[in-house]
Amino acid sequence: MKKATFQSFGLASLMLSSFSVIASDNALIGGDNQLTVSAGQSIRSDFDTENLYMGSIVYSQPSTFFRIPAKINLEGIYIKGKDASSGKKVGDDLYPRELKLSDYNMGMIGISQDVQLFNLGGFYSSVGLGAYLKSERTERISSKFTFGEKVTLGYQFSNVNVELYARHFSNGTLTDKNAGQNFYGLSLGYSY
Template identity: 50%
Template structure:
Protein backbone atom coordinates (compact mmCIF):
# COMPACT_ATOMS: atom_id res chain seq x y z
CA UNK A 1 0.00 0.00 0.00
CA UNK A 2 1.43 3.39 -1.00
CA UNK A 3 1.89 6.24 1.48
CA UNK A 4 -0.70 8.27 -0.45
CA UNK A 5 -3.31 5.51 0.05
CA UNK A 6 -2.59 5.39 3.76
CA UNK A 7 -2.95 9.19 3.99
CA UNK A 8 -6.30 9.07 2.17
CA UNK A 9 -7.61 6.30 4.46
CA UNK A 10 -6.45 8.24 7.55
CA UNK A 11 -8.27 11.41 6.47
CA UNK A 12 -11.45 9.49 5.60
CA UNK A 13 -11.41 7.79 9.02
CA UNK A 14 -11.02 11.12 10.83
CA UNK A 15 -13.92 12.64 8.87
CA UNK A 16 -16.34 9.72 8.99
CA UNK A 17 -15.74 8.26 12.44
CA UNK A 18 -16.71 10.84 15.02
CA UNK A 19 -14.83 10.76 18.31
CA UNK A 20 -17.47 11.30 20.98
CA UNK A 21 -16.43 12.54 24.38
CA UNK A 22 -18.21 12.49 27.69
CA UNK A 23 -21.22 14.75 27.95
CA UNK A 24 -19.26 17.22 30.08
CA UNK A 25 -18.84 19.67 27.18
CA UNK A 26 -21.11 22.62 27.61
CA UNK A 27 -22.71 24.38 24.66
CA UNK A 28 -20.85 24.08 21.35
CA UNK A 29 -19.72 27.67 20.56
CA UNK A 30 -20.38 27.15 16.84
CA UNK A 31 -24.03 26.10 17.39
CA UNK A 32 -25.27 27.21 20.79
CA UNK A 33 -28.14 24.93 21.75
CA UNK A 34 -29.03 24.26 18.07
CA UNK A 35 -28.25 21.05 16.16
CA UNK A 36 -28.08 22.14 12.50
CA UNK A 37 -26.30 24.87 10.58
CA UNK A 38 -26.44 26.21 7.03
CA UNK A 39 -23.66 28.51 5.85
CA UNK A 40 -22.48 30.37 2.78
CA UNK A 41 -18.78 30.98 2.22
CA UNK A 42 -17.13 33.51 -0.07
CA UNK A 43 -13.54 34.50 -0.65
CA UNK A 44 -10.64 35.44 -2.93
CA UNK A 45 -7.58 33.46 -3.91
CA UNK A 46 -4.16 34.59 -2.78
CA UNK A 47 -0.70 33.53 -3.91
CA UNK A 48 2.76 34.55 -2.71
CA UNK A 49 2.50 37.81 -4.70
CA UNK A 50 -0.92 38.83 -3.33
CA UNK A 51 -4.61 38.39 -4.12
CA UNK A 52 -5.83 37.36 -7.57
CA UNK A 53 -9.26 37.45 -9.19
CA UNK A 54 -10.13 33.81 -8.54
CA UNK A 55 -13.32 33.75 -6.46
CA UNK A 56 -14.40 31.06 -4.00
CA UNK A 57 -17.99 30.25 -3.07
CA UNK A 58 -19.57 27.35 -1.20
CA UNK A 59 -22.64 26.25 0.73
CA UNK A 60 -22.37 23.88 3.68
CA UNK A 61 -24.64 21.94 6.02
CA UNK A 62 -23.19 21.12 9.45
CA UNK A 63 -24.02 19.25 12.64
CA UNK A 64 -22.31 19.53 16.03
CA UNK A 65 -19.89 16.89 17.27
CA UNK A 66 -16.87 16.57 19.54
CA UNK A 67 -13.29 15.60 18.81
CA UNK A 68 -11.23 14.49 21.80
CA UNK A 69 -13.50 16.49 24.11
CA UNK A 70 -13.25 19.64 21.99
CA UNK A 71 -16.35 21.14 20.35
CA UNK A 72 -16.46 20.27 16.66
CA UNK A 73 -18.75 20.13 13.65
CA UNK A 74 -19.14 17.78 10.69
CA UNK A 75 -19.72 19.48 7.32
CA UNK A 76 -20.98 18.58 3.87
CA UNK A 77 -19.91 21.19 1.32
CA UNK A 78 -20.58 22.00 -2.31
CA UNK A 79 -18.89 24.91 -4.04
CA UNK A 80 -16.75 26.30 -6.81
CA UNK A 81 -13.92 28.60 -7.65
CA UNK A 82 -14.32 30.84 -10.68
CA UNK A 83 -11.68 33.07 -12.22
CA UNK A 84 -11.82 36.32 -14.17
CA UNK A 85 -10.17 36.40 -17.60
CA UNK A 86 -7.12 34.13 -17.91
CA UNK A 87 -7.80 32.74 -14.42
CA UNK A 88 -10.92 31.06 -15.85
CA UNK A 89 -8.72 28.05 -16.61
CA UNK A 90 -8.81 27.34 -12.85
CA UNK A 91 -12.63 27.18 -12.69
CA UNK A 92 -13.58 24.14 -10.59
CA UNK A 93 -16.72 22.73 -8.95
CA UNK A 94 -16.26 20.57 -5.85
CA UNK A 95 -18.08 18.42 -3.29
CA UNK A 96 -16.71 17.16 0.00
CA UNK A 97 -16.81 16.37 3.68
CA UNK A 98 -14.89 18.12 6.44
CA UNK A 99 -14.59 18.43 10.21
CA UNK A 100 -13.86 21.67 12.07
CA UNK A 101 -12.56 21.55 15.65
CA UNK A 102 -12.74 24.55 17.99
CA UNK A 103 -9.23 24.63 19.44
CA UNK A 104 -9.94 27.73 21.53
CA UNK A 105 -13.43 28.80 22.45
CA UNK A 106 -15.52 30.98 24.67
CA UNK A 107 -19.28 31.02 25.06
CA UNK A 108 -19.88 32.51 21.60
CA UNK A 109 -16.41 32.83 20.06
CA UNK A 110 -14.00 30.25 18.69
CA UNK A 111 -10.82 29.59 16.77
CA UNK A 112 -11.24 26.48 14.63
CA UNK A 113 -9.06 24.26 12.51
CA UNK A 114 -10.61 22.07 9.82
CA UNK A 115 -9.63 19.18 7.57
CA UNK A 116 -11.58 17.84 4.63
CA UNK A 117 -11.59 15.59 1.58
CA UNK A 118 -13.05 16.84 -1.71
CA UNK A 119 -13.77 15.67 -5.25
CA UNK A 120 -13.38 18.24 -8.05
CA UNK A 121 -15.01 18.07 -11.47
CA UNK A 122 -11.68 18.58 -13.30
CA UNK A 123 -7.92 18.77 -12.95
CA UNK A 124 -6.07 22.10 -13.26
CA UNK A 125 -2.48 23.22 -13.79
CA UNK A 126 -2.24 23.97 -10.07
CA UNK A 127 -3.75 20.72 -8.73
CA UNK A 128 -3.56 17.93 -11.29
CA UNK A 129 -5.90 15.49 -9.54
CA UNK A 130 -9.64 15.39 -8.97
CA UNK A 131 -9.16 14.31 -5.33
CA UNK A 132 -8.20 17.18 -3.03
CA UNK A 133 -7.56 17.73 0.65
CA UNK A 134 -8.66 20.97 2.27
CA UNK A 135 -7.46 22.70 5.41
CA UNK A 136 -9.16 25.64 7.06
CA UNK A 137 -8.30 28.06 9.84
CA UNK A 138 -11.18 30.25 11.04
CA UNK A 139 -12.01 32.69 13.79
CA UNK A 140 -15.73 32.96 14.45
CA UNK A 141 -18.45 34.48 16.55
CA UNK A 142 -22.00 33.18 17.12
CA UNK A 143 -24.65 35.76 17.95
CA UNK A 144 -27.51 34.82 20.28
CA UNK A 145 -29.98 34.83 17.36
CA UNK A 146 -28.14 31.87 15.74
CA UNK A 147 -26.15 33.88 13.18
CA UNK A 148 -22.47 32.93 12.85
CA UNK A 149 -19.75 35.05 11.26
CA UNK A 150 -16.31 33.63 10.48
CA UNK A 151 -13.14 34.93 8.87
CA UNK A 152 -11.26 32.07 7.23
CA UNK A 153 -8.12 31.05 5.38
CA UNK A 154 -8.38 27.84 3.34
CA UNK A 155 -5.86 25.75 1.46
CA UNK A 156 -6.67 23.05 -1.08
CA UNK A 157 -4.05 20.61 -2.40
CA UNK A 158 -3.74 16.94 -3.23
CA UNK A 159 -1.10 16.26 -0.60
CA UNK A 160 1.54 15.33 -3.17
CA UNK A 161 -0.54 12.64 -4.91
CA UNK A 162 0.60 14.05 -8.27
CA UNK A 163 3.61 16.05 -9.46
CA UNK A 164 1.57 19.22 -10.13
CA UNK A 165 0.38 20.40 -6.76
CA UNK A 166 1.02 24.08 -6.13
CA UNK A 167 -2.26 24.23 -4.22
CA UNK A 168 -4.94 26.88 -3.99
CA UNK A 169 -5.37 29.36 -1.12
CA UNK A 170 -8.41 31.45 -0.24
CA UNK A 171 -9.25 34.04 2.41
CA UNK A 172 -12.81 35.07 3.05
CA UNK A 173 -15.98 35.33 5.11
CA UNK A 174 -18.60 32.80 6.18
CA UNK A 175 -22.16 33.64 7.22
CA UNK A 176 -24.04 30.84 8.93
CA UNK A 177 -27.36 30.24 10.60
CA UNK A 178 -27.87 27.66 13.34
CA UNK A 179 -31.34 26.19 13.80
Protein backbone atom coordinates in the same frame (compact mmCIF):
# COMPACT_ATOMS: atom_id res chain seq x y z
CA MET B 1 18.05 15.48 25.86
CA LYS B 2 16.26 15.76 29.22
CA LYS B 3 15.59 19.47 28.67
CA ALA B 4 14.01 18.85 25.24
CA THR B 5 11.87 16.01 26.63
CA PHE B 6 10.73 18.20 29.54
CA GLN B 7 9.88 21.07 27.19
CA SER B 8 7.91 18.74 24.91
CA PHE B 9 6.04 17.29 27.88
CA GLY B 10 5.31 20.79 29.21
CA LEU B 11 4.01 21.97 25.83
CA ALA B 12 1.82 18.86 25.46
CA SER B 13 0.44 19.30 29.01
CA LEU B 14 -0.33 22.97 28.37
CA MET B 15 -2.15 22.12 25.14
CA LEU B 16 -4.21 19.35 26.78
CA SER B 17 -5.13 21.51 29.76
CA SER B 18 -6.16 24.40 27.51
CA PHE B 19 -8.36 22.04 25.47
CA SER B 20 -10.05 20.79 28.64
CA VAL B 21 -10.89 24.37 29.66
CA ILE B 22 -12.20 25.43 26.25
CA ALA B 23 -14.11 22.25 25.45
CA SER B 24 -17.16 23.10 27.54
CA ASP B 25 -19.29 24.89 24.92
CA ASN B 26 -19.69 24.44 21.15
CA ALA B 27 -19.61 27.93 19.64
CA LEU B 28 -19.26 26.55 16.10
CA ILE B 29 -22.94 25.65 15.85
CA GLY B 30 -25.91 26.94 17.88
CA GLY B 31 -28.42 24.19 17.10
CA ASP B 32 -28.87 20.69 15.72
CA ASN B 33 -28.26 21.82 12.10
CA GLN B 34 -26.52 24.73 10.43
CA LEU B 35 -26.52 26.21 6.92
CA THR B 36 -23.54 28.37 6.02
CA VAL B 37 -22.75 30.45 2.95
CA SER B 38 -19.31 31.83 2.30
CA ALA B 39 -17.42 33.89 -0.23
CA GLY B 40 -13.68 34.23 -0.67
CA GLN B 41 -10.85 35.29 -2.93
CA SER B 42 -7.63 33.54 -3.92
CA ILE B 43 -4.37 34.61 -2.38
CA ARG B 44 -0.92 33.45 -3.52
CA SER B 45 2.35 32.90 -1.62
CA ASP B 46 3.37 36.57 -1.58
CA PHE B 47 -0.05 37.58 -0.14
CA ASP B 48 -1.21 39.14 -3.41
CA THR B 49 -4.80 38.47 -4.37
CA GLU B 50 -5.92 37.31 -7.80
CA ASN B 51 -9.26 37.35 -9.62
CA LEU B 52 -10.17 33.81 -8.57
CA TYR B 53 -13.21 33.57 -6.30
CA MET B 54 -14.79 30.85 -4.21
CA GLY B 55 -18.36 30.49 -3.00
CA SER B 56 -19.75 27.67 -0.89
CA ILE B 57 -22.83 26.38 0.83
CA VAL B 58 -22.34 24.05 3.78
CA TYR B 59 -24.67 21.85 5.82
CA SER B 60 -23.33 21.06 9.32
CA GLN B 61 -24.24 19.05 12.41
CA PRO B 62 -22.61 19.27 15.85
CA SER B 63 -20.04 16.62 16.81
CA THR B 64 -17.01 16.18 19.02
CA PHE B 65 -13.39 15.36 18.36
CA PHE B 66 -11.85 13.63 21.38
CA ARG B 67 -14.46 15.44 23.55
CA ILE B 68 -13.60 18.80 21.98
CA PRO B 69 -16.60 20.64 20.45
CA ALA B 70 -16.70 20.24 16.68
CA LYS B 71 -19.01 20.09 13.69
CA ILE B 72 -19.12 17.78 10.68
CA ASN B 73 -19.83 19.37 7.29
CA LEU B 74 -21.10 18.49 3.83
CA GLU B 75 -19.75 21.17 1.47
CA GLY B 76 -20.57 22.32 -2.02
CA ILE B 77 -17.97 24.72 -3.45
CA TYR B 78 -17.76 26.64 -6.72
CA ILE B 79 -14.56 28.37 -7.89
CA LYS B 80 -14.68 30.94 -10.70
CA GLY B 81 -11.83 32.86 -12.27
CA LYS B 82 -11.91 36.15 -14.14
CA ASP B 83 -9.44 36.47 -17.03
CA ALA B 84 -7.14 39.48 -17.28
CA SER B 85 -6.48 41.36 -20.50
CA SER B 86 -2.71 40.75 -20.71
CA GLY B 87 -1.10 37.40 -21.53
CA LYS B 88 1.83 37.68 -19.13
CA LYS B 89 2.42 35.38 -16.17
CA VAL B 90 3.18 36.81 -12.73
CA GLY B 91 4.65 35.12 -9.65
CA ASP B 92 7.23 32.51 -8.80
CA ASP B 93 7.41 28.98 -10.23
CA LEU B 94 5.90 27.29 -7.17
CA TYR B 95 2.90 29.64 -6.90
CA PRO B 96 2.31 31.16 -10.35
CA ARG B 97 -0.52 33.63 -10.88
CA GLU B 98 -1.84 33.19 -14.39
CA LEU B 99 -3.96 35.86 -15.99
CA LYS B 100 -6.24 33.28 -17.70
CA LEU B 101 -7.99 32.28 -14.48
CA SER B 102 -11.12 30.88 -16.17
CA ASP B 103 -9.04 27.67 -16.52
CA TYR B 104 -9.68 27.18 -12.81
CA ASN B 105 -13.49 27.29 -12.95
CA MET B 106 -14.77 24.18 -11.17
CA GLY B 107 -17.19 22.69 -8.70
CA MET B 108 -16.18 20.70 -5.64
CA ILE B 109 -18.05 18.54 -3.15
CA GLY B 110 -16.64 17.18 0.07
CA ILE B 111 -16.90 16.34 3.73
CA SER B 112 -14.95 17.99 6.52
CA GLN B 113 -14.79 18.44 10.26
CA ASP B 114 -14.10 21.68 12.11
CA VAL B 115 -12.75 21.52 15.67
CA GLN B 116 -13.08 24.40 18.12
CA LEU B 117 -9.80 25.72 19.54
CA PHE B 118 -11.21 28.25 21.99
CA ASN B 119 -14.46 29.96 22.93
CA LEU B 120 -14.32 33.19 24.94
CA GLY B 121 -17.55 35.17 25.30
CA GLY B 122 -18.86 34.16 21.88
CA PHE B 123 -15.51 34.69 20.11
CA TYR B 124 -14.02 31.43 18.92
CA SER B 125 -11.44 29.90 16.65
CA SER B 126 -11.42 26.57 14.84
CA VAL B 127 -9.37 24.41 12.51
CA GLY B 128 -10.78 22.04 9.92
CA LEU B 129 -9.73 19.24 7.62
CA GLY B 130 -11.66 17.71 4.73
CA ALA B 131 -11.57 15.59 1.59
CA TYR B 132 -13.03 16.83 -1.72
CA LEU B 133 -13.77 15.72 -5.27
CA LYS B 134 -13.25 18.33 -8.00
CA SER B 135 -14.99 18.56 -11.36
CA GLU B 136 -11.73 19.57 -13.12
CA ARG B 137 -8.01 18.92 -13.00
CA THR B 138 -5.93 22.12 -13.11
CA GLU B 139 -2.32 23.19 -13.53
CA ARG B 140 -2.11 23.91 -9.80
CA ILE B 141 -3.69 20.65 -8.54
CA SER B 142 -3.67 18.01 -11.26
CA SER B 143 -5.86 15.45 -9.47
CA LYS B 144 -9.63 15.35 -9.08
CA PHE B 145 -9.18 14.45 -5.40
CA THR B 146 -7.90 17.06 -2.97
CA PHE B 147 -7.59 17.77 0.72
CA GLY B 148 -8.64 21.01 2.35
CA GLU B 149 -7.52 22.73 5.53
CA LYS B 150 -9.25 25.67 7.16
CA VAL B 151 -8.56 28.10 10.01
CA THR B 152 -11.32 30.42 11.29
CA LEU B 153 -11.88 33.24 13.74
CA GLY B 154 -15.55 33.78 14.46
CA TYR B 155 -18.27 35.19 16.66
CA GLN B 156 -21.57 33.52 17.61
CA PHE B 157 -24.70 35.70 17.92
CA SER B 158 -27.32 33.29 19.30
CA ASN B 159 -28.14 31.22 16.16
CA VAL B 160 -25.92 33.18 13.75
CA ASN B 161 -22.18 32.67 13.27
CA VAL B 162 -19.90 35.09 11.44
CA GLU B 163 -16.40 33.84 10.56
CA LEU B 164 -13.26 35.09 8.86
CA TYR B 165 -11.41 32.17 7.30
CA ALA B 166 -8.28 31.10 5.50
CA ARG B 167 -8.41 27.89 3.42
CA HIS B 168 -5.84 25.78 1.60
CA PHE B 169 -6.52 23.03 -0.94
CA SER B 170 -3.89 20.58 -2.15
CA ASN B 171 -3.63 16.90 -2.98
CA GLY B 172 -0.79 16.08 -0.58
CA THR B 173 1.63 15.48 -3.51
CA LEU B 174 -0.45 12.61 -4.92
CA THR B 175 0.52 14.01 -8.33
CA ASP B 176 3.50 15.97 -9.66
CA LYS B 177 1.48 19.17 -10.04
CA ASN B 178 0.42 20.30 -6.57
CA ALA B 179 1.06 24.03 -6.14
CA GLY B 180 -2.11 24.26 -4.04
CA GLN B 181 -4.76 26.93 -3.85
CA ASN B 182 -5.34 29.39 -0.99
CA PHE B 183 -8.42 31.47 -0.19
CA TYR B 184 -9.47 33.93 2.48
CA GLY B 185 -13.00 35.12 3.06
CA LEU B 186 -16.12 35.51 5.15
CA SER B 187 -18.78 32.97 6.20
CA LEU B 188 -22.27 33.50 7.58
CA GLY B 189 -23.98 30.53 9.26
CA TYR B 190 -27.51 30.07 10.60
CA SER B 191 -28.23 27.31 13.15
CA TYR B 192 -31.68 25.82 13.58
